[in-house]
Each structure stands twice: as structure tokens, then as C-alpha cells.
Amino acid sequence: MQTKTALPAPPVFESWGRYPRHRADVVPLYWMSDFPLSTQPEDAVPGSMLPVGMGRSYGDSCLLEGGTLLAARGLDRFIAFNPATGLLRSEAGVTLAEILDFAVPRGWFLPVTPGTKFVTIGGAIANDIHGKNHHVAGTFGCHVPRFELVRSNGQRYECTATENQSFYEATIGGLGLTGLITWAEVQLRPIVSRKIKQDSIKFTGLEEFFALSRESQHMEYTVAWIDCVSTGKNFARGIFMRGDHSEQPEELKPSAKPKLTMPVDLPAFLMNKATIGAFNSAYYAKQFAKRKAGPVDYEPFFYPLDSVLHWNRAYGKQGLLQFQNVMPWEPGEYQEGFTQLLKAITASGLGSFLAVIKIFGDVRSPGMMSFPAPGPMIALDFPVRGERSFDLTEKLADITAAYGGKMYPAKDARMAPRHFQQFYPQWQEFARYIDPAFSSAFWQRVTAVA
Amino acid sequence: MPDRWSYPPKRILVLGATSAIATAVMRQLVSPSVHFFLIARSREKLTAVAQDLLVRGALRVDMIVGDLNETNAHPQMLAVATSQLGAIDLALLAHGVLGDQVTAEQDYVAAEHILITNLLSPISLLTWLGNYCESQGRGTLAVISSVAGDRGRKSNYVYGSSKAGLDAFLSGLRNRCDRAGVQVLTIKPGFVATPMTAHIAKNRLFATPEQVACGILKAIRARRDVVYVPWFWRPIMIIIRAIPERIFKARDL
Numbered sequence: 103m104q105t106k107t108a109l110p111a112p113p114v115f116e117s118w119g120r121y122p123r124h125r126a127d128v129v130p131l132y133w134m135s136d137f138p139l140s141t142q143p144e145d146a147v148p149g150s151m152l153p154v155g156m157g158r159s160y161g162d163s164c165l166l167e168g169g170t171l172l173a174a175r176g177l178d179r180f181i182a183f184n185p186a187t188g189l190l191r192s193e194a195g196v197t198l199a200e201i202l203d204f205a206v207p208r209g210w211f212l213p214v215t216p217g218t219k220f221v222t223i224g225g226a227i228a229n230d231i232h233g234k235n236h237h238v239a240g241t242f243g244c245h246v247p248r249f250e251l252v253r254s255n256g257q258r259y260e261c262t263a264t265e266n267q268s269f270y271e272a273t274i275g276g277l278g279l280t281g282l283i284t285w286a287e288v289q290l291r292p293i294v295s296r297k298i299k300q301d302s303i304k305f306t307g308l309e310e311f312f313a314l315s316r317e318s319q320h321m322e323y324t325v326a327w328i329d330c331v332s333t334g335k336n337f338a339r340g341i342f343m344r345g346d347h348s349e350q351p352e353e354l355k356p357s358a359k360p361k362l363t364m365p366v367d368l369p370a371f372l373m374n375k376a377t378i379g380a381f382n383s384a385y386y387a388k389q390f391a392k393r394k395a396g397p398v399d400y401e402p403f404f405y406p407l408d409s410v411l412h413w414n415r416a417y418g419k420q421g422l423l424q425f426q427n428v429m430p431w432e433p434g435e436y437q438e439g440f441t442q443l444l445k446a447i448t449a450s451g452l453g454s455f456l457a458v459i460k461i462f463g464d465v466r467s468p469g470m471m472s473f474p475a476p477g478p479m480i481a482l483d484f485p486v487r488g489e490r491s492f493d494l495t496e497k498l499a500d501i502t503a504a505y506g507g508k509m510y511p512a513k514d515a516r517m518a519p520r521h522f523q524q525f526y527p528q529w530q531e532f533a534r535y536i537d538p539a540f541s542s543a544f545w546q547r548v549t550a551v552a
Numbered sequence: 553m554p555d556r557w558s559y560p561p562k563r564i565l566v567l568g569a570t571s572a573i574a575t576a577v578m579r580q581l582v583s584p585s586v587h588f589f590l591i592a593r594s595r596e597k598l599t600a601v602a603q604d605l606l607v608r609g610a611l612r613v614d615m616i617v618g619d620l621n622e623t624n625a626h627p628q629m630l631a632v633a634t635s636q637l638g639a640i641d642l643a644l645l646a647h648g649v650l651g652d653q654v655t656a657e658q659d660y661v662a663a664e665h666i667l668i669t670n671l672l673s674p675i676s677l678l679t680w681l682g683n684y685c686e687s688q689g690r691g692t693l694a695v696i697s698s699v700a701g702d703r704g705r706k707s708n709y710v711y712g713s714s715k716a717g718l719d720a721f722l723s724g725l726r727n728r729c730d731r732a733g734v735q736v737l738t739i740k741p742g743f744v745a746t747p748m749t750a751h752i753a754k755n756r757l758f759a760t761p762e763q764v765a766c767g768i769l770k771a772i773r774a775r776r777d778v779v780y781v782p783w784f785w786r787p788i789m790i791i792i793r794a795i796p797e798r799i800f801k802a803r804d805l
Contacts, residue, residue, distance in 0.1 A: 132572070132747045133597055176747075179600050180607035193600075204608065 115171055118414055119160035120421030121486050121515055124167040124543050126152075132176035134193060134284040138256050139170075146254050149541030153278045155195060155222030159229065160424040160483075161515030162543035163277050169541075172282060174224050180204065181285055188290035194224035194249075194283040199357075199408075201288070207354045210290035211347070211400075213245035217458075219405050224283040229512040230275035230469040232462070234323035234345075234404070240465030241474055243274035249286035254539035258284075263468060272535035275469030277511055279536045279545060296355065297348035297397040298323065304392050306339040308441060312478075315461040318344045323403075325460045329382040330444070330482055331375075331453040338444055340459070341389055348397055357401055363411035370418030373485040378453040407456075417485050424513035425495055426481035427502045428462055428474060439505030440478050443498060447482065450494045457482035471532050473510045481513065492516060511544060522548035559773045561641030561692065565589045565633050567620060567677060568647025570597040572746035573696060575604075576765035577644060582608045589633040590615040592647070620647050621668050623676035630680045639688055642772065643681050645674050645695040649711075650748050656710040663710045670714035675721055682725050685734040692735040692772055695722055699742045699780065702789045705805040726777060738778040739768055742785040 114125050131137055138146075150169035157164050165171075177195035184190075188210045190201065198212055199219040205211060216231045225231075230243040239245070251259045251269050259281075261270035273280045305311050311326055318324045321344045328340035407413050414422060429439045447453070457480065464476040484491050495516045502509055508525035509517055523529055529549070536545075562585050566574050569590035578588060582605055592598045595617045602613040614636050616629055634640060651666035674695060685691035700708055701715030719738055726736035743749060743758045759782050767781030780786040795803075 130747070130750050132750075133600065135596060179604035181600075181603050183607045 115154065115165065115173075116157060117160060117162060117164050117515075118158050119424055119483075119515060120414060120417075120419075121423060122162055122165070122543070124162065124165040126166040126168060127170045128154075128173050129170050130173045130176050131195070131282075134177060134250075134252075137172060137252055137282050137284070138254055139172075142254070146539035148538050149546070151254065151537075151539050152542045153224060153228075153282045153540075155225035156197065156220050158218055158221045158225065159512045160422070161511075161513060162547065163229070163511050163514070163545075164225075165543040166541065167543055167546075174282065175222060177224075177284065188292060189247075189287055190290055191248075191285060191287045192223060193285050194227075195222050197222050198226065201290075203356050205290055206293070206296065207356055209292055209294065209354060211293040213289055213291050214239050214242045215404055217405065218408050220408060223286050223288065224278070227274055227283055227286060228276060228278040230467055230472040230474075231512070232474050234325045234460065236465070236474055237319060237324065237461060237463030238322055238465070240463070241275075241467040241469065241472055243467050243469045243472065244465060245289045246274065247287050247289060249273070250284045251281045252284050253281040254537050269535060271468050271470045272532055273469075274467065275472035276532070276535070277471070277542060277544065279540050279542065281537045281540065293347050293354070295348040295350055295352040296400050297350070297352060298345040298400055298403045299348050299395075300343060300345040300398045300403060301393070301395040302341050302343045302389060303394075304339070304386070304389060305342050306336070308338050308437060308444070309435065311338070311340065311342060311459065312435075312437070312461075314342045314344075318342075322346050325458055327385065328444075328457045328459050328480075329386055330447045330457040331379045331382045331451075333448050337448065338441075339386060341386065345398075345403060360409050360411055362409060364413055364415040367415045367419050368417070370420050370485060373417060375451050375453065378455060381455050382453070417483075420486040422483045423486055423491055423495060423515055424481065424483045425498055426479065426510040426513040427498070427507050428477050428479040428510075429502065429505050429507040430475065430477045432505070437478060439501060439507065440480070442505075443480065443501050446494070446497055446501060450490075450497075452484045452487065452491060452494055454482035454484055470528060470535075471511075471526060473508065473512075475508065477507070481510075511548075514544070517548055519548050519550050558641065560769075561586075561772070563587050563589075563637040563639050563641045565591075565630075565637060565640055565643040565681075567591050567643070567645045569615070570594060570601055571646040571648075571696075572748075572761040573741070573744060573764050573768075574644060574646035575601060576761035577646075577768055578605055579608060580762075580765050580769055581642075582610050584609050584611055586610050587612045587637055588614070589637050591618055591620065591629060591633070593617065593619050620673045620677070621665075623673060626673075626676045627680055630677070630684070634684060640681070640685060640691045642692045642694060643685075645677060645693070647673065648696060648698075648748075650708075651711055653708050653710055666710050667714050667717075670711065671717045671721075674718055678721065678725060682729055682734070682736075686729050686732040689733050692737060693725070693729075694735075694737040694739060694768060694772060696739045696741065697722070699740050699785050699789050701740070703792055703800075707805060735772070735775050737768075737771055737776060739771070740778065740780045740785065740789075742780070742782065742788075 152166045153172040153174050154164045175195040177193035179193045181191040214233045216233050226242045230241045232241045248262045259266040259269050324344045326340050326342040459480045462474045499521045570592040598615050605613050649669045656663040697718050698715040700712040701719045704712045722738045741764050744764050745758050764781045771779035
């Protein structure tokens with residue numbers, strides 16, 4: 103059925119934070135041969151295209167003002183799988199959820215997974231994502247031995263650590279700017295059970311968190327939820343979670359589909375100091391014992407928020423801001439920069455429902471612009487409350503800069519050019535590999551001349 | 553006849569196998585005991601679909617690259633397919649074009665093209681397949697039609713008439729083959745988010761190919777005759793059909 107009469111304007115492609123908003127045409131790609139586009143002129147307008155996947159980046163790295171978003175989600179086919187080695191080749195629009203549905207019943211798991219499984223392989227490479235096992239496994243890009251990159255001039259590059267090495271390194275963490283990733287290989291890891299042997303421990307204060315992290319280095323997954331609202335004796339209290347894949351063989355059933363969805367935007371005033379404070383206290387109090395251990399399914403362990411589709415609508419129409427940074431280790435026990443950061447957040451009263459801290463390890467990513475670096479990292483979200491929120495993110499960026507840390511482009515909507523260029527001094531070297539026809543709202547913002 | 557109405561089907565012929573709805577149906581049916589035979593125009597796309605099914609665990613995937621508008625080639629294609637498959641549990645006809653109504657209004661050749669792809673080609677295939685299934689005394693012929701066939705509207709009546717003709721043909725074929733144990737399923741999707749509708753702005757009425765595939769499989773399993781997918785199109789179309797022509801003709805639909 104078709105309607106040719108006056109069509110309503112297509113909806114704006116939104117990032118996960120729904121802030122900022124930009125309008126671009128969306129052209130869906132269904133086949134690897136769909137790009138370069140048949141309608142694309144020989145010399146496409148510079149900076150007029152950007153590939154996008156599930157739109158799970160929070161800020162504007164998956165947005166473009168004007169121009170064309172190449173929606174690659176339709177490239178969703180598997181190409182080859184070696185059941186002996188666990189090497190999977192698939193088109194770049196395949197999601198991690200689809201890989202899990204396929205791989206888990208066959209005894210394989212993702213080598214690295216973020217806090218949502220609703221991201222595409224292309225997006226995972228472009229943001230060089232990380233997970234709770236960064237301290238042992240490094241980033242996602244460390245497990246992608248080969249992919250194809252197609253440039254807007256039609257040139258196709260098969261990239262590995264030794265073939266087309268520069269494009270390989272620039273594309274991992276390259277924010278989709280180096281061309282379209284059409285397919286990629288991912289090295290999966292074996293499992294015998296869906297279960298994670300989880301251990302969660304309450305802590306108070308960063309020193310206790312650092313000690314728990316050190317003590318848990320041998321475990322595959324570590325992360326901590328931290329209360330970003332409480333001050334005084336409750337400052338920096340949280341729950342440290344660690345786990346390993348269960349070694350007890352068990353039936354590897356596929357996952358159920360998510361049933362809950364946030365159907366509408368909640369009014370923004372629901373996210374206030376009182377509700378966020380109450381949530382943080384309740385979350386901390388939910389676990390009564392100092393320590394709780396036991397096997398849990400991997401779904402709630404890795405993807406607690408995926409069970410509610412569109413949870414970002416809880417922040418209302420204004421959307422949310424994410425902040426994520428990593429700070430380098432300071433000599434000695436006391437981590438002044440990280441502590442200051444946390445104090446600035448609690449003092450702002452803008453708080454956050456879910457603030458997460460973790461220690462990044464020193465496994466090197468092949469990605470030129472990759473975000474993770476050794477040291478403590480924090481990730482949290484704020485409701486967008488105009489200047490108050492922007493002042494806070496700027497303050498946090500200043501602290502990050504003062505202590506030699508860096509921020510994560512995939513989570514950013516506000517970073518100033520001076521900050522970005524300090525965090526990523528290799529940005530000009532990287533810019534040489536950007537496809538001339540490609541750009542993003544993020545890239546235009548952080549490379550703008552002051 | 554224990555295996556006559558067996559579900560799920562194991563020997564599956566798919567015409568227009570690179571269509572998004574066909575892909576979604578095949579992914580839900582794939583298992584280590586399923587043998588697919590695929591026919592579509594583009595070798596490259598067909599290979600991508602076949603590889604995907606093999607990785608997902610299909611027993612075997614064979615294919616012929618061919619243009620289904622060339623009805624002369626149908627008997628030979630279908631003879632090859634059935635000899636490879638050994639028998640047909642399910643044949644899914646998924647090829648079709650939306651066409652451009654505005655062009656088709658001015659240019660009969662454009663209208664004819666829509667009718668060849670959506671009506672004459674399926675009739676040719678179903679003539680052969682109807683006889684084949686009738687003689688094997690079993691099998692499901694599942695054919696993708698459209699809600700657009702329920703009533704001609706000015707915005708797509710050439711497409712709509714191709715589907716209306718198809719509906720009538722399927723109804724007759726069902727009437728003939730039911731007694732031989734053959735299921736003829738008329739599938740009537742509404743708006744589906746596929747490459748065919750990529751240029752149309754999406755609204756709440758749009759379904760995903762996966763939702764449509766679920767509806768199709770349920771209907772095959774229940775041996776239904778006609779299925780609207782998603783289900784809400786049935787009441788919508790009852791209302792649309794009930795509008796008197798005197799009123800309908802003056803509307804912009």
C-alpha cells in the first residue's frame with residue numbers, strides 16, 4: 103500500500119540522549135552494494151554524509167545537520183561462522199543482540215559488550231566500545247581482526263592490522279567518519295552457560311572502591327554503581343559488582359524478547375533532586391547484606407536497562423546529557439582529580455540515577471582515536487536543565503583537562519573544541535583519513551575554530 | 553497421512569527470495585533439517601541471503617538467479633527446484649513491485665509492468681505449482697498479496713488491481729486444491745517497513761518484516777486461507793470496503 107500525496111516530514115533521527123537535535127535525510131541501506139548511493143554525484147558534497155546504526159550514541163556523534171544519514175541497520179546478514187574458532191563475519195548493521203541470539207545457543211559469547219545489546223557492529227567499531235572486562239580484554243576493536251571499509255568514491259578497503267593498516271587504525275574509534283563499514287569479523291569467546299557468577303559488595307568511599315578493584319583484577323567483569331547524590335559520611339558509597347562466566351555446563355537457551363517499553367515521554371519534573379536522591383538511597387538499600395554472591399543470567403548482569411525499551415523517554419522531551427571520562431592514575435593512594443570530579447557532581451545536585459565507575463586496564467586498542475586509557479572512569483547521566491546542566495558538564499570537562507584525563511565522544515554533546523583537541527592531540531593526524539564526503543555534528547563542533 | 557499437514561515445513565521454495573518479508577520468514581523457519589531453494593534476480597543479493605541462512609544453520613540452500621517476469625522460463629526453473637527439493641512443503645511467493653502510480657496513470661507500459669510482476673508472473677508460477685502440489689497431495693502455497701487489493705484507491709489502484717486479481721485467482725485455486733490437501737494462503741500485509749516502502753515516511757501503522765513473518769507462520773500453521781498482517785488490517789479493511797462508492801469516490805485516499 104502506498105500513499106504518494108503530501109507526506110509528513112520524516113521524524114528527526116534522534117541520538118539516545120535526544121539532545122541536541124539535528125535534521126538530515128535518512129537513506130536506509132539494505133545491501134552492501136547500496137553504497138555509494140546511486141543518486142550520489144561523482145563528487146559528493148564535502149561533509150554531507152554519515153553512517154548511523156541504532157542511534158545509541160548519546161550526543162551528536164551520530165547526527166548531522168542537513169546532508170544524509172546512511173542508516174546501515176538493514177545490513178543485517180551473517181556471512182560466515184567458524185564453529186571451531188568462534189570467528190563470525192557479518193554485515194555491519196547486525197546488532198549485538200542478534201549476535202547473542204545466534205551465538206549463545208552455539209556456546210559462544212561477545213568478546214566485549216557495553217551496557218546495551220542494541221548497538222550495531224559498525225557502531226561498536228566506530229566508537230571502539232568497551233565493557234566491564236576492559237581491564238582484561240581491552241576494547242571491542244581488539245577483537246575485530248578484519249573489516250571492509252567503503253569510501254564515498256567507491257574504493258573498497260579490506261582492513262586488518264597489517265593490510266590497509268592506517269584505515270584499520272583510523273576506523274576503529276573513528277566515529278564513522280572514515281567511510282562506511284560494510285562487514286566485519288568478530289572473534290567470539292566460548293561459554294558453557296548463560297550464567298555469570300556474580301558477587302556484589304557494598305562500599306563507602308573511593309579508597310574502598312580502588313581496593314576492591316585491585317583485589318578483583320583477576321575476575322573478568324568488574325563495575326561499580328555509585329551514589330552521586332549523597333554527601334558526608336555517605337559520600338561515594340556504592341555497590342561493587344564483579345563476575346566470571348560460570349564454568350558449570352548448562353542448557354544454552356536463547357533470550358526472551360524485551361516486553362516492556364516506555365511508551366511516552368515522562369514529564370521532565372519527575373527527574374528532580376528528591377526523586378533521584380530517593381532512587382539512589384533505595385538502590386543502595388536494596389542490597390541489605392554487605393556482600394551478596396550467586397549466579398545470575400547474563401541478561402540482567404550486562405543489560406539491566408535493555409529490559410525497558412526507550413528508557414531514555416524517562417527524561418522527558420528535553421532529553422539527557424551523558425558524561426563519561428577517564429582519569430590517569432595519580433601517584434599514591436589518593437586520587438585527587440577523580441575525587442574532585444565526584445565532589446563537583448554531588449555538589450551540583452543534578453545527580454544521576456545511574457552513575458557507573460570502573461577501572462580501565464592497559465590493554466592497548468588498535469584504534470587511533472580510541473577512548474579508554476588506564477585509570478578510573480566514571481559515566482553518568484543528567485537531565486537537560488539548560489545552563490545549570492551545561493555549567494556542570496563544562497566544570498567536569500575542566501577538571502578532566504586539569505588532571506590529564508579525557509572524555510568519550512560517544513557520550514558527549516557539549517565538549518568544547520579546546521577540550522577535545524587537548525584530550526585527543528592526534529585529531530589532526532586522524533583527520534587525514536576522514537572520507538571527504540563524511541562528517542558529523544560532533545566533528546564539526548569539536549573541530550570548530552574558536 | 554501423518555506427515556501431510558506437517559509443520560514446520562522442511563522443503564521450502566521461495567520466489568523473490570531477496571524480499572525483506574521473505575528473508576524474515578526464512579530466518580524464523582531455519583533449522584538444521586530445512587532445505588531452501590531460492591529464486592531471485594540479483595546473484596549478489598541472493599548469495600548474501602543464502603549465506604545468511606547457511607550460517608544460521610540451514611541444512612542446504614540452493615538457488616537460481618532469474619527474472620520471474622519471464623514466465624517462459626518458469627516451468628524449467630520450477631522443475632529444477634522441485635527435483636532438488638524432492639517435494640514441496642511450502643512455496644512462498646514474495647516478489648512484487650509497488651510501481652509508481654503517477655507514471656502508471658499516464659503510461660500503459662508502466663502499468664503493464666506492475667501487472668506482469670504482481671499478477672501474471674504469480675499466475676504462471678501458481679499454475680505450475682498448483683498442479684504439482686495437487687498431484688503430491690500436500691503442501692502450502694503462501695502468496696503475498698496486499699490490503700491494497702481490497703479496494704481500488706486513486707493513490708495506488710494499478711498496484712491494487714494487480715493484487716485484487718491475484719486475490720481472485722488464489723480464491724479459485726484454493727477452491728480447487730483444498731480437496732487435494734493443499735493449503736493456499738493469501739497474505740495481506742498493510743504497510744511494512746521494507747526497501748519497497750523506504751521512500752515513505754513511517755507512522756504507527758507500519759509493521760516490521762519480523763512481525764509480518766510471525767503472522768504468516770501462524771497462519772500457515774493454523775492452515776488459514778486469508779490472513780491480514782498485522783491483524784488490525786482486517787477490521788480496517790472491513791470498514792474501508794463498507795464505505796459506499798458514492799462517498800468513496802469523492803475522497804482523497
